[in-house]
Amino acid sequence: MSQRVPPxxxxxxxxxxxxxxxxxxxxxxxxxxxxxAYDPWTxxxxxxxxxxxxxxxxxxxxxxxxxxxxxxxAGLRIVQPVARIDLALAGVCGIVxxxxxxxPGGMAPIHLTxxxxxxxxxxxxxxxxxxxxxxxxVLRRARVAIGGTLALSVLLAWLVYxxxxxxxxxxAERVDAVALTLWPLxxxxxxxxxxxVDAGLDVETSGALTNLFPSRAPVTDIAEPRDRYHDEHxxxxxxxxxxxxxxxxxxGRDEAFGG
Numbered sequence: 001m002s003q004r005v006p007p008x009x010x011x012x013x014x015x016x017x018x019x020x021x022x023x024x025x026x027x028x029x030x031x032x033x034x035x036x037a038y039d040p041w042t043x044x045x046x047x048x049x050x051x052x053x054x055x056x057x058x059x060x061x062x063x064x065x066x067x068x069x070x071x072x073x074a075g076l077r078i079v080q081p082v083a084r085i086d087l088a089l090a091g092v093c094g095i096v097x098x099x100x101x102x103x104p105g106g107m108a109p110i111h112l113t114x115x116x117x118x119x120x121x122x123x124x125x126x127x128x129x130x131x132x133x134x135x136x137x138v139l140r141r142a143r144v145a146i147g148g149t150l151a152l153s154v155l156l157a158w159l160v161y162x163x164x165x166x167x168x169x170x171x172a173e174r175v176d177a178v179a180l181t182l183w184p185l186x187x188x189x190x191x192x193x194x195x196x197v198d199a200g201l202d203v204e205t206s207g208a209l210t211n212l213f214p215s216r217a218p219v220t221d222i223a224e225p226r227d228r229y230h231d232e233h234x235x236x237x238x239x240x241x242x243x244x245x246x247x248x249x250x251x252g253r254d255e256a257f258g259g
Contacts, residue, residue, distance in 0.1 A: 018064065019065045024174075027048060039170065041168055043169070045173060050103060063095060066093070074088075079129045082128050090118045096111075122181075122183070125149075137194055152183070
């Protein structure tokens with residue numbers, strides 16, 4: 001018998017969707033609140049959190065996104081424990097990023113290290129979710145997961161290039177950060193929509209089957225009247241024991257018509 005895969009709860013879907021939404025929304029809000037000049041194409045979100053009137057908004061965005069990763073990891077019970085730990089650690093790195101902002105005009109080794117580790121953990125996360133089951137979700141198949149990790153790694157390489165030699169580090173950071181948060185969201189969404197996952201019957205499908213075929217009441221022994229049995233069979237030794245299956249649907253119908 002195949003093992004039923006645990007469902008992904010609704011709160012995991014909410015947290016996975018909130019992660020990229022909060023990151024984008026707070027970066028836009030912090031930019032609008034900032035009085036000094038700021039170019040989102042060439043300056044990073046970390047720079048928004050380093051100073052200015054919108055720094056607390058951007059910092060809050062980092063914290064919310066990080067906490068969402070931790071919450072999502074708790075709800076993604078369909079993937080391996082190592083993948084859930086990886087996603088949770090990436091969330092912890094996000095909290096460290098928010099706690100150690102880049103000082104204006106300076107460097108923050110802890111901030112940069114936490115960003116590098118967190119981005120790396122999210123980039124390899126698709127590989128850690130691979131399943132060899134024939135009925136595995138499409139995102140958990142080896143080819144798709146490898147392709148996802150390669151794509152995220154290319155975006156990371158682009159960010160490193162822009163940070164060193166290019167001029168679009170702000171754009172590269174935003175594209176990379178949002179892409180890293182979208183893969184867990186896609187995993188949650190696909191997991192909830194799948195009818196069968198990893199050779200296990202989906203909970204919604206099994207519930208529908210239960211409604212289509214309601215269980216019957218247990219078999220009971222019913223004694224017929226002594227005189228009726230005696231009249232039909234001429235047996236004076238007592239009432240005949242018969243076995244009758246009571247269908248709950250019939251009982252409800254009889255009660256409705258006063259039967």
